[in-house]
Amino acid sequence: MSGEASSTTSEGELRAGGLSDEELSAKDTSGSPGTEQLSPALDIDARLTEIERRVNLLVNATPLNAAEAWADFERSDFGTAPTLRLRPLDFDPDLAQRDLYDLEVENVGDPALHTLFRAKRDEIARQITALEDRDTSRFLYGSLQLYGTVAPPLAAAAAELLETIPPQAPSTQTVTAGAFADAARAEFERYRAVYPDFPVRVEVRDDISELMVSFGRLLIPESAAFRADRIEPLLHHEVGTHVVTYQNGARQPLTLLTIGLPGCDETQEGLAVLAEYLTGGLDPRRLRVLAARVVAVGKMLDGAGFLDIFESLRTDHRIPARTAWSIAIRVVVGGGSVKDAIYLRGITRILDALAEGSRLDVLLVGKLALDHIPLVQDLLDREVLHAPWVRPRWLDVPGAHERLERLRAGATVTDLYEGDVAA
Known part of the structure; x- marks a missing residue:
């Protein structure tokens, strides 16, 4: 997950469109022949970045009281739907919208960047409206506009995964948030050993309910317990992907x-x-969770409430109670969120792209979508953008190259299942 955890920005952060002074000093735009002529566009880029950081969709759509709500739900013998509490917005939506549409995007001469900035302005505007609509039925429509719906092929892939992979016994070995934070700091230090300017940003927080990356910061919920066998994969997911692409993006003019x-x-x-x-x-548990998220989103879109979704995950798909709870609250929060369908859809599209010959290096330049590869490649060719600063460790783990080559030969998400694991 990615987002912003703090709405406070320093003067230095505002100058660089939300980057800290440390990240500002790392940016180098002097040697790019295409950058100077794009200076007006880069001013728009910086303002769009600052506004989205202020809006902070992810954190503002994350429950404050998930741990307490779970305890209440468990005491009710899973019979009473939870009341999820969201934090008050610490920005004025009207002012944020005004700031957005005061930007003179029409004056950006580069056609690709003009189109990109208009799309980004529209996305931020939808984020603001969605946050205003929290805890109403309108929030769902904002979520659909931002993340899309569950198309039949995705629903079929999720159903196939849940049918193919046998239910797994809950893991009995867990670690605390503090222990996970120690492991995370060690992972950051592995990157610093190769890239000395790679900042270490790990926070254990009592006001979040999910592990997330927030603009280069790894935020860990204080009340969380993590499966011991999931520590390394989670670190590659959060630090090796979300933090690394953030830091690579921080080295770019855009x-x-x-x-x-x-x-x-x-x-x-x-x-x-x-x-x-x-x-x-x-592992199989993780694949079943990704599939169950899609199923839960589909049930919510069909009108099911929290209790129906929770019970269906437990009885129809034999998802453990605590996992079913986590999946269900992520889907109903705010009035209905479809965001969790993007994990399975995302890996499906990545698999298709690999089979079509797409390279991963372009996707590591910063945070971009597969659809942006031609635009980003054009900016790389014009030397407006630079090659990625950091290479993620997960590309060099023993066996990674062989696995990647197998995927390039063609694979579906079901092919990612490699057998059961012990409890």
Whole structure:
């Protein structure tokens, strides 16, 4: 996951479109022959980035009280739907919309960037409207506009995964948030050993309910317990993908590559799931969760409420209670969210792209979608953008190259299932 955890920005951050002074000093735009002529466009880019950081969709759509709500739900013998509490918005939606449409995007002369900025402005506007609509039925429509629906092929792939992969016993070995934070800091240090300027940003927070990356910061929920066998895959997912692409984007003149080009979330999550697979960490439990998320979104779109979704996951698909709870609240939060369907859809599209010969290096330049590859490649060719600064460790884990080559030969998401695991 990606988003922003703090709405406060320093003067230095505002100058660089939301980048910290540390990241500003790392940016180098002086040697790019195409950058100077794009200076007006890069000013728009910086303002769009600052506004999205202020809006902070992910954190503002994440429950504050998930741990307490789970305890209440468990005490009710799973009979009473939870009440999820969201944080008050700390920005004025009207002012944010005004700032957006005060930007003179029409004056951007580069046709590709003009189209890109208009699409990004539209995406941020939809984020603002969705946040205003939290806890109403309108929130769902905003979520659909941002993330898309569950098309029949995706629903069929999810159903096939749940049918193919036998139910797994819950894992009995877990680690605390503190222990996971220690492992995360060690992972950051592995990157720093190769890239000394790679910043270490790990926070254990009591005001979030999900593990997430927030503009280069790894945020860990204080009350969370993590499966011991999931630590390494999660680190490759969160640090090796979301943090690495953020840091690569921070080295680019186009600041939007830190927060993400329009619609990048699907590709980001697909790439992160790929990282789990290449490192041998995409186990049957995880695949069943990704499939169950799609099923839960589909049931919500059909009108099911929290209790119906929760019970269906448990009885129809034998998802453990705590996992079914987590899946269900992520789907009903705010009035209905379809975001969780992007994980399976994202890896499906990544698999298709690999089979078609797409290279991964372009996707590592920053946070972008598969659809942006031609645009980004053009900017690379014109030397407006630079090659990625950091190479993710998951590309060099033993066995990763062989797995990647197998995927390039053609694979479906069901082919990612490699057998059961012990409890």
